[in-house]
Amino acid sequence: MNAPANVAMWRERMPAAFGATPSQRALRSVGWAAFAVWLVGALWYFGFTPQRLWNGLSGLATIVRLMIPPSPGELWVDILKGMAESVAMAFLGTFMAALVAIPLGFLGARNIVTSVLLRFSLRRLLDGFRGVDQLIWALAYVRAVGLGPLAGVLAIFTTDTAVIAKLYAEAIENAEKRQAEGVIAAGGGRLAAIRFGVLPQVAPVMLAQALYFFESNTRSAAILGVVGAGGIGLQIAERIRVRHWDEVAFIILLMIVTVAIIDTLSGRVRRRLIGGPLNVDA
């Protein structure tokens, strides 16, 4: 038995063990070729010419040079007010969303609402709300209630109610059902079972989720102003329009710092709520 013949035999028996077959290799090169054609076509279509890129980069370099040093400018009170407005928008929007999401979450949970039709339609409706971006909602609300932070609050409220309700529903579905059964066994009604059997279990999770959303909404509230929905985004868009780049840089830094502060604070509160007194309840 000589070795080369053996290799040929095994190559015939299990071709996959000897690397890609010719047809696989051909398919792969066709795939890469198609990818290359798409890439070149897309780059060409969107105007990625070296000259445009070079011009843009040199323009960008000028902007960055003008950004240093960052300066709050003369209207720094407006900037601080805008930042406060953004945080307030995020807080109010998240609070309202978290509040409305509690009943919706219970209605969307499989173990609470047994009607498949109701639950299904509610979930699809929420999916629809979630599918539309926050900025689109903000723009629509600006047309409906006018410029200002209220439009931003409503935009945050609309998108987040849907997402938070879904998370709440999942949390409720994951709740242990023995407590609720215990309440029923002790003679409690369905409502009492939800109140004393399910709610104490899910309340810390709900609070933690709400705080998470507050954190992420501080980020998104910062940009809602770009479409006129109040907050720091309005300030930054205005300053970019008049090319006060040093103030733009200041606002960006302020945004980063604020988001970091909110993250830390909210993280601390979250840990306290989950690890602290609420755990006794749960």
Next chain:
Amino acid sequence: MSASYATGLPAVIRGEEAYQAARREKRRQVLLGAAILLACLAVSAWVSEARPSTLWAGLPRIGEYFGKILPDLRWHALFANAETEGSIAFWLYRLPEWSWLIFETANMAALATLMGSAVALLLCFPASRNIAPSPLVYHLARRSLEAMRTVPEIVYALIFVWAFGVGPLAGILAIALHSAGANGKLFAEAIENADLKAWEGVQSTGGSWVHACRFAVLPQVLPNILSYLLLRFEVNIRSASVIGFVGAGGIGEELYKVISFNYYEEISAIVLLIVLTVSCVDLVSERLRHAAIGRLEAAR
């Protein structure tokens, strides 16, 4: 309360008192928390001008506005041609144009994801704590990734529109820059969880740092990287659809126009198209993600 005191047993009474004290303490904490919450709410409502009266006055207007946005579809004419009022064709009368814009938006998102992930792939190796060549390089890479992802896309887009001119180019670069920061962190975390035995193997046979990254780490984390890439594409197609609000190309510009000019029914048509596209992409990408992870892990 009275029942336990009536037993007269000191242990029972002590227990009861401790229980009452714990309850009082708990109530006090809840009240304190509620007071803080109320204060925060009042302040934020005041700052964001969301007075109950304005909210109340705004509600009917919101209802009216969204009522106008909804298409006026009539059952008997639902499938009639584009000239008949109340048909789907009448509602979506600019469908070819919008489809092209959405296709353009999807391409913007794909290109931005690719470019951003390419940058992320370059930066993620020095940004992984376990294989970074030196602490200085590690911190440099990490901080630059952080800087890229903390600034929102739309702010980048606002700036890039000035530098690169109005159009999709600015939008693509803005999304790419943000994705580079976000994906770089995820890639680096995948690398930090990788098994370093292969890394030592390559180094012990005389391979350089680059060799080790390429042949020891990359094959291990490739499934993760691919799945993050697809996930980022899902996120980016959403951003690409709104980045046009600031003049950075895609369907967003058209949407901004129809919302600003109050072309009510066209708003709902475009939003519907966006939602449909986004959910289709989500579905396909989820399939692909599972397939990629399954196949590459099986091959490992």
